[in-house]
Amino acid sequence: MKLLENPLFHGVSAGELEEMTRCFEMEERKFREKEEIPIHKNVGILLEGSVSINRLNADGSLDMLEYMSDGGIFGSFFSLFEEMGDLIVICEKSCTVVFIDTCHITKRCSRACHHHSLVVENLLNLMTEKVHQLSEKVEILSHRSIRGKLLCYFQFQQNKTGNMDFSLPFSYSALASYLCVDRSAMSRELKKMKNEGLIQMQGRKITLV
Amino acid sequence: MKLLENPLFHGVSAGELEEMTRCFEMEERKFREKEEIPIHKNVGILLEGSVSINRLNADGSLDMLEYMSDGGIFGSFFSLFEEMGDLIVICEKSCTVVFIDTCHITKRCSRACHHHSLVVENLLNLMTEKVHQLSEKVEILSHRSIRGKLLCYFQFQQNKTGNMDFSLPFSYSALASYLCVDRSAMSRELKKMKNEGLIQMQGRKITLV
DNA sequence: AAAGTCATGTTGCAAATGCAACAGAAAGAA
């Protein structure tokens, strides 16, 4: 995905983008699978590949908070834990990331450039989307049982594809981590649901009945 | 709290606010306890009192998603469910709310007024805060046990006051609802934690040891 | 005063969940 196509630059022309690249001191970097992506005080825009956003626990283990692909945005605006220094972004599929230092966005541009307000407005829309994503996760986690969480998650996925079936974007282990439940217990529950005819599973393809 | 003091209008003068009130067609309304606050496509700014944001379940019961006081902001920007039509805002303590139709904020002002970009920038900061709040809730709910959720919630409260102790902003029933756990089970767990010397409780005042 | 409502405390019990441990399958690296 091209930078210009990213929602953050919606309404910006190619020429303007060129100018902004300098004005915002944007930097492009590539990462390979499993590599950790440094975030500091930057906003990261994912042009290609996919990454996971994880929280580092006291015991050294990781909880996946999010998983995103092309066009995804991550950084200090979007999460509580970055400030706490225990947020870890990991490249899942080799990716290209454009970094922008937050201060270029937050602070008013001394050159009073016109693009600035446009980007702020776009960022606002992205934040809205991010709030929706978080609300979605809260909604999922608010269900008390594993089955409840699974069904809720499945329904969200189903709504996104529009079809009755969809594919998990990651492994079942990762799903358990995302849902904050025990993997084996989840596996057990999935089997039950399959037996009860609630769902069909073929590998990572799932069909809600 | 005065409207001018609200973070949404940070950096705006009294005169400008006057102008904006017309430009944005802002409307002020009062509500009494237990009253439902209609939201439509508005942003609501809470000047006085407090409200709860609840989700309406299929069975007619309500889950509290949030509880906010003076200066709080709610509306379509801030939650997933409003669009789904099952979000219900309820006045908890008699309150005053200022409504702004979202379109006045989202769309570029035809009069190209200067305040507009300022408000968008402020709104961006508010969204950031909202993202943090949601991340906080996700963090709380990501703990698997009731004890884990309680301790996590307590620590957040503690950090906010800065002291070792703090007071619940609502009832224990409401807390259980907020944490998405069974009230009686939570009550049982709190007793255990008290006996183990992890916490001290005097009514709704809690001290982390 | 009497009735009703709500917050809180308590308990037994069935069901759900987490945990630990193990094993085969699949995928990737050497």
Add this chain to the structure above:
DNA sequence: TTCTTTCTGTTGCATTTGCAACATGACTTT
């Protein structure tokens, strides 16, 4: 290929949790 790692499926068991039911006290309403 072989070796290694990760993913996945499974099971027993102790613990936790949700649920239902009931009791009490504070407060409000009639």
